[in-house]
Structures are given as C-alpha cells and as structure tokens.
Amino acid sequence: MSTKRKVILVTDGDSCAQRSVEVAAKNIGGRCISRSGGNPTPLTGSELIKLIKEAHHDPVVVMVDDVGNVNIGESEKLIPRIMNHPDIELLGILAVASNTEGVNGVHVDFSIDSDCKIVDQAVDKNGYSTSDKVLYGDTVDIIDQIHPSSVVVGIGDVGKMDGKDDCRRGAPVITRALEEILKRSGYH
Numbered sequence: 001m002s003t004k005r006k007v008i009l010v011t012d013g014d015s016c017a018q019r020s021v022e023v024a025a026k027n028i029g030g031r032c033i034s035r036s037g038g039n040p041t042p043l044t045g046s047e048l049i050k051l052i053k054e055a056h057h058d059p060v061v062v063m064v065d066d067v068g069n070v071n072i073g074e075s076e077k078l079i080p081r082i083m084n085h086p087d088i089e090l091l092g093i094l095a096v097a098s099n100t101e102g103v104n105g106v107h108v109d110f111s112i113d114s115d116c117k118i119v120d121q122a123v124d125k126n127g128y129s130t131s132d133k134v135l136y137g138d139t140v141d142i143i144d145q146i147h148p149s150s151v152v153v154g155i156g157d158v159g160k161m162d163g164k165d166d167c168r169r170g171a172p173v174i175t176r177a178l179e180e181i182l183k184r185s186g187y188h
Helices: 015-027 045-054 078-083 141-146 172-185
Strands: 005-010 060-063 088-096 110-112 151-155
Touching (some): 005 172, 015 172, 078 088, 078 141, 088 172, 151 172
Parallel strands (some): 005 060, 088 151
C-alpha cells in the first residue's frame, strides 16, 4: 500500500508567482510541480494528479490559477479533485488575494502579511491586513464550499507585494506561509 502524497495548494500561478513558488518549495525542502504554473493552469486534473504521484518527494507544492475568472473556473475545480483524491493528503491551501471584484472570497484561518508576520485576519493583494477574515481572490471561492479539513492561509500576490516576496530575495513571504502550513499540519 502506498503512502499518500503530502500536497500544498497555492491559488496563483502566473510567471512571477511561479518563480517565487519554485524558490519557496526549495526553501522548505519540497517539490514544486512547475508544470502547474500558468495563467490559467495548463493541466487537466488527471495530468496534475499523475505529476503529483510522480514527484520525487514530499511535500509537493501545486499551483492552480483561474486567470481572474470571477466564476468557479476549470482551474479552480482542480482544488476539490486534488483534495478528495485517495492517494493525496492535503496539508493546506495558500489562498492568494487579488483585486478581482464580484467574488465571495474565502474565510482564512490566518494570514501571512507582507512583513512575514502572522495576522488573524485576511490580507489584500499587497499583503496588508484587512478588517475581516474573508480573503478575496479569483481562485478561492470554491474553498469555503468544500470545507477542507486542512489549514487555509491567506497571502498577498505571490512574488510581488511591492517586491517583498520577490524570488530574487528568496520569496520570504510565501516561504513563511508554507513553513506555517507544514508546522500546523504536523508534517515532519
């Protein structure tokens, strides 16, 4: 019997985010499925699950991006498919804020702000704390509908946040978020 693959989902995948996700995955000793990067995510659910299973080691970091779609788009539908797969254990979801209007958003357990600090509320695209627990992004609406048992962490626009999460600086904000997911999930 095979061990379930340990996965962290990131709801962003444009080229800037992808470079930071790749750096952050390396920083935590994980594997990034670089082919999941794209705006929108260029893989089908079957292709993505195959790549997760083939990853050299855990944790496996996967990007899903709906390219600003205010509805639940095809890339966003990958979230429950991965979460409910019998060979995958979802450690956490990194919910990425955007300026997309007309979305419901997602209730986060906590967020990592642009200064790498844990805050109890959501953050905006720039990584600044907001006044409530709902984070607004284009690839996050489905998360509240599926009620994941894993931790949901809010973060600003990965790889950006006024340069504070730049991959050339070691992608410190997303790295901190991934580290916190590992810690709170009990992953060793």
